[in-house]
Amino acid sequence: MVLVWIDPAMAWNTSVYQYDLVVLPVDKVWTPELHVTNGITTTMKHSSKDLVLNSNGTLRHTVIINAEVNCEVNLFNYPFASDFCPVAIQTWSFDGCGTELLLDELRVVNGTQGDWQTESGVLVKQYNMMTDRNYILVGLRIKYLNPFITLLLPTFLIILADVTSFALPLGGGERNSFKVTLVLSFTMFLIILNDQLPGDSHCSPIIRTHFCVCLVFLMLSMLVSIVLTRLAKDGRLILCCWSKDKEPVPENTGNVEEKEDEEAKVDIGVIQPNASEESDRMLRKVVNIMEALDAKQLQMAESFPADCRGAATDR
Known part of the structure; x- marks a missing residue:
């Protein structure tokens, strides 16, 4: 700050002393003191050890004021916040006695800090x-x-990855596991940033609402993916813990003849476009099945008692 003040006691007649300007040591002349009244800490020091005195009593001197001011800045639009910070500058005065400060010109120098x-x-x-x-x-x-790169850009990328994950197949569970991973990653991201985000309970920035909406969107996307996986597997939505009823298993599992008949039916029912080779193969299978049936009947006949065989013969 460049200070200019008038001290009539310091004026002189140029006819007696023919110099208009003189340089005096600053510690030998009274200089006004400035205070930042709304500052937490304020220090004022001289930029040089000398000052300039004019013949009419006008003095010019430069001082450096370092002040730490506590400002209430509106952070609702964070990280796009902007506001005005008032800096109150005052000199000593009491009942009209003292120094009156008139600010003339203001210039912004080195306006980028942090x-x-x-x-x-x-x-x-x-x-x-x-x-x-x-x-x-x-x-x-x-x-x-910097806040956009560290806060907003990761959320946009996570949402983009979640939307793109619908291209994954429903079977196998890859889509569901990927969506669960995204939700857990976003939750850990919010826990890390919880202490670094500005604001309090009275004024919370809108970026907190943005994070909440993104988390809700990820949760809904995960639930929709789980429901679609269930529908793709069973064809219907079952809200109970048991699965779809299975077909009953036949009781007579030990009947060898029924199994052979079913295998024969299955084998015989297959028709391939190459008729010559497939017909020979089918005939061989039929012959094998008939031979197996004859051997089974012969074994059953031999196992009967002699009286039963005779009775069966008479009949």
Whole structure:
């Protein structure tokens, strides 16, 4: 800050001392002190050890003020937030006695620091019904590139991967396992960012709502995929824990003749386009089946008692 003030006691007559400007040590001259009243910490130091004095008593000096100001910035649109931060500058005065500060010109120098960027600065005499001090309204805007890459871009990519996962087949469970992995990954992502996101219970940024909507979308997509897998497997939606009824198993599983008849029916019922080779194969199978039946009947006849055989012969 360049300070310009008038001290009539420091003026001289140029006819006596014919120099218009002189350089004086700053520690030998009174200099005004400036305070940032809404600052947490404020330090003011001289930029040089000398100052310039004019013959009419006008002094010019440059000081450096470092102030840490606590600003209430609206973070509802985070990471696209922007707001004004008031900086109150005041000099000592009491009942009209003291120093009156008049701010003349304001320039923004080196407006990029950290995640915030200084866009503008406006001089205001009155702010929030306070007229005893001068205000500088500093326009701040967050640099959205880093938050967009670290916060928004991963959510868009996860949602895109979830939508594309519908191209996976329903069978085998690959789609369901992939969707469960996406939900767990997104949940871990939110747990990590929970302490880093700005805002509190009174003012929560809209990005938290964005994360909530993305999580709900992932959960609904996972549930729809599970239901479609069930429909593709059984053809109907069963909301119970048991599966579809199976066909009953025949009781007489030990009957060799019925098994052979069924195998014969299955084998005989197959018709291939090559008639010559398939017909010979079918005839051989029929001959084998007939021979097996004859051998079975002969074995049953030999196992009967002699009286039973005689009775069967008489009949």
